[in-house]
Amino acid sequence: MLEFKNVNKIFGPVKALSDINFKVKKGEIVGLVGENGAGKSTLMKIIFGAYQADSGTILIDGGQTQFTSPRDAMQNGIGMVFQEQSLIGNLSVMENIFLGRESEFKRFGIINFKEMEAAAKYQLAKVGLEIDPRTQTFDLSFAQRQLVELAKVLTLEERTQNDLVILLDEPTSVLAEDEVKLLFKLVNQLRDRAAFIFVSHRLDEVISLSDRIYVLKDGEVVDEVDASIAKPENIQSAMVGREIDSGYYKQDERKDFDASSVILNVENVSVRSKLESINLKLRKSEVICLVGTEGSGREAILRSVFGMETPYEGYISYFEDRSLSIRSPFDAVSNGVGYMPRERKIEGIFSSMDVTENMTSSQLDNYNRFGFLQQNAERKLAREWVDRLSIKTPSIAADCGRLSGGNQQKVVLAKWRSSGAKLMMLDHPTRGLDIGAKQDVYGMIREMSAAGIGLIVVPDTFEEAIGLAHTIIVMKDGKIMNAFDTATQQVTPFDLVSAMT
Amino acid sequence: MSTFIKDFIEREKMSRRNFLFASAAGLTSAAVVGPWSATTAHAGSHGGWSMAWSYRDRASAYWNAIVSGGEAYVESLGMSASDMTNLINEGSSEKSLADIKAFLAKNGGKGAIACDANDSPNARPVVEAVRDAGGYISTIWNKTDDLHPWDIGDNYVAHLSWSGEKPSEDAARLLFDKMGGKGGVVHIGGIPANIPAIERLNGLKNALNDYPDVELLDVQSADWDTTKAAEVMSSLMTRYGDNIKGVHCANDNMAYGVIEALKAEGITDMPITAFDGNPEAVDLVMKGDLLATVFTNPHWGGGIALALAHQAAIGAFKPSEEPNAHREFYGPSILVTPDDAAAFKATYLESTPTYDWSDRWGLSAGQIQYK
Amino acid sequence: MPIIVLLVLVVFFTSINSNFFSLRNFARIAIAASPFLMVAVGVTFIILMGSIDLSMEGAVSLTAVTFCFCFLFFGGTLASGGWIAIVAALLAGALYGALNGFIHAQLMIPSFMSSLAMGFVGIGATVLLTGGGIVRIDDDVFRSLLTYRLQGFPLMVYVAGFFLVVGILIQKFTILGRNLYAIGGAEDLAAASGVPVKRTRILAFSLAGFYYALAGILQVAKLGQAESVTGANLMFLSITAAVVGGVALWGAIGGVFNALIGVLIVAVINNGMVVIGLPDYLQDGVLGLLVIVAVILSTNRSSIRFVK
């Protein structure tokens, strides 16, 4: 029903897509994988009408078309579920579902909210979500929003005679395992209503959900495999162009931690409506992974340790130093506690500031002489770490906002490493990174642990947790459900899921 | 500019023959070609001296009258009104000084300028700048008491002001008599730090001495602004209600606001006095909405100020040989009352008197006195 | 919450001077507030998008003068066809706003800058039209907006009230109104969902211009005259009022009704300060402090992470 023939897209000198041939059949679920920069997003944008192809033909049900805008694409039955969700918090669910198309409920220029509510109910039913369409969107959980997102796309059914093609862009990256299962179940139910294009970094998921998988590399389709016979390794090697060794998580570099020296001791800490009497110890060189659903309290722990949340009861002691109390990020940083937030673009890096400025942002006092900056020293540090972590940047004076996600993450890590953090907290450090970059991050985590730094990590997937952690702590509703010592026992994703539920 | 507004202005000229409007309209229609036709003022006819008027803004009838006077003088030299440069400071002393310097720079110092320095402290740097550049200037209204033309030299030709105090006192007496010599009165003042505002309030206070039964209920500043005056007045109505028997305003614009505020209350017989003698105000006096206003003949003031500067520049007279009474003097002021409003309008507004600009001190009301 | 601030102020002023609490004084406050309210409502639509509009002073002066010129041109009385002037002025306001929005949205200039410059243009155009003169209107029929009272309030207050309600309806029940919130909430997402962002922005600025024109007309009704300073002092005051009433400068929070409360708060303070006999040189300072307090009380701190 949707078909691409020899589609090309060029940005200035760069050939983003070359001779793409791509087909989606009715009721089919097609996987689309590739490393960052392989051209996935460009391809999606063309499908969704945000970009226009420079050459080649796009056919819908055999008829040639060219979408001029997302609106136009929607009219033709193309819908998109965005990675960073496209719901507006301060609008009600129904307003979000029909955003941009309120005119359908217009009576003499006035919106008829009763009708809209009914229509919204109907749409929500499709995705089996029973909530009041008038609720404000920011009151919903992440998973619920994802479903509303889908319901919003499904409104296309009523608007176009064409069959639907729905793009799912990284829909699972913000969902917990059980929520992912739910979503997949739903997608399978919807097969008869729409075809799906499923884009994800999580190959296991892609393989389990899709029928066929297209592998993109450097703007070309390098492989097209039948999911039933696909193997992660092969796909990965196709994507990366190299074999992924079994030691994906660098197990071999794993060091044991030194149980004697506790660098963080959280005793019976509670944060109103977020945490309930949490107890945990972090030791030198130890890597603790926190797993659980959104709002299960993982982030709250990181923020309390970093002095961003103030517990109403309990006590956190750092580096076995009772006298030391941390009440603000400032205290935390000046005492060697580092934090890599999840929202890299908002909280992680300073875009419009250069690499050097980003790296020293957490340690300006080290470069402070009578209030003046020692900029040569700064640059020296920057060069050193750019080499050390092989950060790909035109120069240390390049705008950090223009680096690739992986390199941005490296800059943030370099920032904390170089400022001599002894305790690091990483929130989704590999979020949205491609395999190459992920491995680099794993490598750095190992290295930090080897260097005696204790780490608390909120991983992207269970596999990550199992691969990286010495200790896995499973959380639910602000409480610690269970803790696994990966040295003494073989942990499987199943163990974790069952611990969560 | 849409055509119908143009010919509307034409009709206005015909009907009201209000010279202010006529000159304004003249400007606007001339202006259509105005800005980009960069005709450098043709030298010779004015002895190689370019002339400029530096003033607050074009947003009030008062300044328009001042400008019309300046233009009248320029035209009396056989030049076109557009040969006088308008330096508009928009109430910014900083800009006023900058503009004047730029004007002098542009004409290599050969500039004859008339100026209201906008805020009295600004007068000193202005005249010093003119002196240093070798230009000639006369100022009106705002200057500090310690600054005198004879201290600066010939380049600071003269300072012209209008004693706010005496006329405002006369107006007040008229007001009190109308009130039957008793009852409460409120004063709506200008920007408090402005000299005119201070003088006009003093005038009121002087008059009060002779009227023991008249009480000054309140003094509120309305910054010369019509809207603010209306709001202040209505608030005062709440505070003093019927105790207010008369209103003394520091200028016409604020009086307009006061009248409207009272009209809203259904009060149309409240005696109100104002200052400036703008045409609208005079009309109101004739209609009886306004008891009196004080006419300071801005047209003449604007003309003579520029004339003095220019004539000193071309050497028609040497300021330092003139008595101090000719270097710092008051302009004329006429109290416009219902009795003489009509006659006044006929002589001053409906026909612009043509003045002999070589009679420099003819209308002077004496040397400026300091307290 | 802002409503409570308002009530507290009323009680406070009344306790010092009981005259304050009287129908006549409320009428006075209402008269002062009416044009001012129209401006605040107009700018609220813009602020809801997270933008700002600083062109109101120019817009009000320009429309007021346009109104007077047309009014006189068509005979100088409502009867003789002066009503056409009302249409003309409102049209002028909408067009002015549209131009303002066009420059902002189409040329991609932050609204703060574009509207500031457009403000200069507006005042400039007014000076051009009037040559600096005053244009007076004395048609008793038109002026009855000020002079004729129902239930103690002049007609103009009811006119303002009517358009206040219209404003609320636009905000709540029209696509434009809802899109303002969408854009204010998350412009990129709104765009991705097919909200025509640029068109909405231009429309919003036109709507604001329309309300500025209403303010201009009411201003003439109130003062019987128009000149190039008719809109003076409205810029900072109206934005302050909106914020005091609980409209958030970062967009999507609050609405037209908040603007009303804000306007009333400011108007009550201004009136009250004179009524209780506060020396005029103190008034700006006291207004400032009260505004800070009011804003502190009327912002919901939990919902924001930081402000600029």
Added chain:
Amino acid sequence: MRELLRSNYHWVTLFVLILLVGIVDPNFWNLSSLLILLGDIVPLFIMALGLTFAIYIGGIDLSAQSMANMITVIASLYLASLGLFIVPFCIIVGAVLGAVSGLVTTRFLVPSFISTLAIGGVCYSLAQWLSGNRALYMNAEKRDALFGWMLSSSGIVPNILFVGAFVFFVALIIERRTVLGRKLKAVGAAELAAAASGMKVTRVKVLAFALSGALAALAGVIFSIKLSGGAPSIANGFLLPAIVAVLVGGTPLTGGVGGVVNTLVGTAIVAVIRASMLYLEVAATHQQMVFGVILIVAIVFTIDRSKLTIVK
């Protein structure tokens, strides 16, 4: 090359303007008159520098004008008694009041647009109260003895330009070479990231407003010395031009971008546009409108849209 041009639009705009005006009237190109033109705008420039810091962190300082007003009064009142110390004294007063707006903004989450406006009102009242609502003039001897040099000129260069240059370089060093400057940039670029990097964001913002206040005060002092007097309303007409100068210079209100160099250029642009009214002989009734139009054009050319994804 394109990059280079884009990052220098404001320079281009400035030179194009100078070129155009000069073509119409070559007198404009006279160096000494250009220098005088710049000399006159120094107080405005210094105020604009202050505003730059407020806008740099994504805020705004509307109190600057009232601040300068109040300072002219204070300077005129106490010059005689304080002598040279009047300068630091006024700067401190400005910094303190600026810091107050900063505190109100950061602690109570009142947008700086409102808080500074309100503090401005307070300044105005103070000015009226201190001056007894009169225009004051300075003790002339003192003024000439202490600051006379500032008003004379060395050769064709007005000495006040040196003052302006000095303040400019101080501001430039603060922005480019100090820890504070870096923190200001960080807070402007990404406030949350700055917090997550352990910066005391609140303190940085307060300092930004304090800087703004201090420079507004300095502008006030210099202005009052220039006028040898002060009044509660004498600095009126500073605020909008100063804001315009910052914006036209290419420091958008989004924060983190631009800086004091942009403001230098922006102020020059404003000065040239103003002077052009005179040199192009724009009719009185046209000036404001022409100003607005030129302004729009200038902004269209100046601001670098490549960085703006959403235009608010």
